[in-house]
Amino acid sequence: MNTLLVLSGLLLFVMVLVGGRQGAAAFLSLWLNFGCLFLAILLVALQFSPLLVALVLGILMLALIIFVGQDDLLVTQTAFFAAVLVLVVLLVLMVPVEYWAAVQGFGLEDSDTLEGLSLLVGIDFVKVSIATAVLSTLGAIAEAAMAVAAGLSALLRQHPAISTRRLFHAGLTTGQRIIGTTFNTLFFGFFGGFLGLFIWFVNLQYTLGELLNNKVLIAEVLLVLFALLGVVLTVPLTALVMAKRVGYQRKKAA
Amino acid sequence: MRWKRYWQWGLLLLGLVVVVATRYNAPLYQQPLIQVTATQTLHQTTTQDEFHNRDRQSTQQVSGRLLNGSRRGQTVQARNTYTASSALDQRYRKGQQVFVSLTNHGVQLKDLKRDTVVLGLLYLVVAVVLLLLRWPGLLALVSVVANFALFFCAIELDLMWHSTGFLTLFGVLALLFTGITLRLVLGRTRQMLVVFLATVSGTGLAMGLSALTLALTQHQGLYFESVAYVTQVAPQPLFLAATLLGSLGAVMDQATDIVAALFTLKTDQPTISAAALFQAGRQVGRTIMGPLINVLLLIFVAEAFPLAVLLLRNGNSWGYTFDMTMSLGLAQSLISGIGIVLTVPLTSFFASRLFVRQPKH
Known part of the structure; x- marks a missing residue:
């Protein structure tokens, strides 16, 4: 039996057992996201623009993570709007930084993997590196936006007449609460993947100077930093979107 | 309260100085470094591999000033071949700092110096965390750094x-x-x-x-x-x-x-x-x-x-x-x-x- 099939069967089983209908929806959203990621890779391989593919499929994936299986529209719509906003802001930062750092494609450490492959494939790998950065941070942005929006929605239920200014500040406080654990999710998530690479570096006794300029390492570090920055920016932007939205609704009702 | 604010701005300024200083830290490196002063494209060819992928290969002449070592200040020339897709190579531009190796046969370009960009982005992240999330944000960063140090120790132990x-x-x-x-x-x-x-x-x-x-x-x-x-x-x-x-x-x-x-x-x-x-x-x-x-x-x-x-x-x-x-x-x-x-x-x-x-x- 295929291991991946058994593992996903096991995951579906525990998800439904613990989460019921919501668990099944989460399982569906996981596979739809994987499908989108695979589609993004296929499209780029077919020479569609990596930036356009990342932006369009990225927004679709944000929607999948945020809307599938969640019921509270105030939370999901606010989170989605804020997440798209963060994605656009990040993209504006990612493009110049990735060009400046020139960490696209592969490094000397990848020589074994690249053996026998043609590298002259006519696809701009700097753009591929930007697309990778966008896609790998999406999940973290969506999750943080949901957490802040959910916290504020709960606050609004308790104090329906709270001022939009105080709502915004409550959003920042919620952000302070979640930031520690979210940073750890990202840290461990990325560093689990770097384990082999780090053993390689220590084993071959790279110096600090070499590490600070190493193409493969810096590529990975930039991914982590973008993800951290994405999460931090999500906090005030979600709070802002929520405050504006509530303010607008009140004005309309008055 | 006021003292605390000065402390914060002082920290931010110090960070900025460190980032800018990496543009001038070439003497700290053992490996020779140049700063590119001029580039000139020598020739370009269109390539096609066995899978009919088209790409463009270019050769550029790179002139640069040595930033460290005994020949510091001298201008050297080197050639660089790069492709449009840049999977394992790159085009160099004026102003970039590049590691080189100096041999009897001439100068070879090795790799781009990347410490400024990575420390710059790190600085941006820390600054945004401090300004937006204050103390809890800083604590979150501290736990990341502590875990990172532990991670490194474990790898050292593993190799031992x-x-x-x-x-x-x-x-x-x-x-x-x-x-x-x-x-x-x-x-x-x-x-x-x-x-x-x-x-x-x-x-x-x-x-x-x-x-x-x-x-x-x-x-x-x-x-x-x-x-x-x-x-x-x-x-x-x-x-x-x-x-x-x-x-x-x-x-x-x-x-x-x-x-x-x-x-x-x-x-x-x-x-x-x-x-x-x-x-x-x-x-x-x-x-x-x-x-x-x-x-x-x-x-x-x-x-x-x-x-x-x-x-x-x-x-x-x-x-x-x-x-x-x-x-x-x-x-x-x-x-x-x-x-x-x-x-x-x-x-x-x-x-x-x-x-x-x-x-x-």
Whole structure:
């Protein structure tokens, strides 16, 4: 039996057992996201623009993570709007930084993997590196936006007449609460993947100077930093979107 | 209060100075460095490989001023060949600082100096964290740095022991990580105890189940030969250790969120029963688990992007490309997912036991 099939069967089983209908929806959203990621890779391989593919499929994936299986529209719509906003802001930062750092494609450490492959494939790998950065941070942005929006929605239920200014500040406080654990999710998530690479570096006794300029390492570090920055920016932007939205609704009702 | 503000601005300014200084730190490097003063494209050719991929190869003449060593200040010339796709090479531009090697035959361009850009972005992240999230944000960064240091020590230890007991070492490391991180985020509280118990048992259970599944299915469909950067550790333990560490943060995140919600609930309603608390915990957990698993999926699988594109352009099938670049990342996501889901009832159970005082008989 295929291991991946058994593992996903096991995951579906525990998800439904613990989460019921919501668990099944989460399982569906996981596979739809994987499908989108695979589609993004296929499209780029077919020479569609990596930036356009990342932006369009990225927004679709944000929607999948945020809307599938969640019921509270105030939370999901606010989170989605804020997440798209963060994605656009990040993209504006990612493009110049990735060009400046020139960490696209592969490094000397990848020589074994690249053996026998043609590298002259006519696809701009700097753009591929930007697309990778966008896609790998999406999940973290969506999750943080949901957490802040959910916290504020709960606050609004308790104090329906709270001022939009105080709502915004409550959003920042919620952000302070979640930031520690979210940073750890990202840290461990990325560093689990770097384990082999780090053993390689220590084993071959790279110096600090070499590490600070190493193409493969810096590529990975930039991914982590973008993800951290994405999460931090999500906090005030979600709070802002929520405050504006509530303010607008009140004005309309008055 | 005022002093605190000065302190903050001082810190921000100091950081900026450090970032700018990396443009002038060439004397600190052993390897010769140049700053590119002029470039000139010599010739360009259009290439076509056996899979009919078209690309453009260019050769440029790079002039640069040496920034360190005994020949500091001298201008040298070198040639650089780059492609439009730049998978393993790059075009150099005026103003860039580049590592070179000086030999009797001339100057060879090695690699771009990247410390300024990485420290610059790091500085931006720290500054934004400090300005927006203040003290809790700083504490979160401190826990990341502490874990990073521990991570490095563990790798040193592993090399000293020649990777005997590799999985045990990283199992112990995972326990330490959990303890230190939770101590920093939650302090020494009853909540921390609940999260710790839930994280350890949830992750342990998921890893056990997965190891069992891997053994029973004889890891069919997983291609351990595709694990990158393998040195002295065999690919399979490396994969398991990477999965263990990768899921740890998300599992803690999940457990912390549930415990925080249940603690608030218990404070609001001190007489709440253990069963009601357990149900409430499940309710909170099931809304968070979906997004959290997606966070890990995207981290684990998006990294395959460049290699997957390259394999597809080299005429490989979708199936082969999936096997070689994504099967392991997907397996990691599924295993982490199982851990995250199992943590929901476990956290709720431990919280309902430890938060509700048992009636005395």
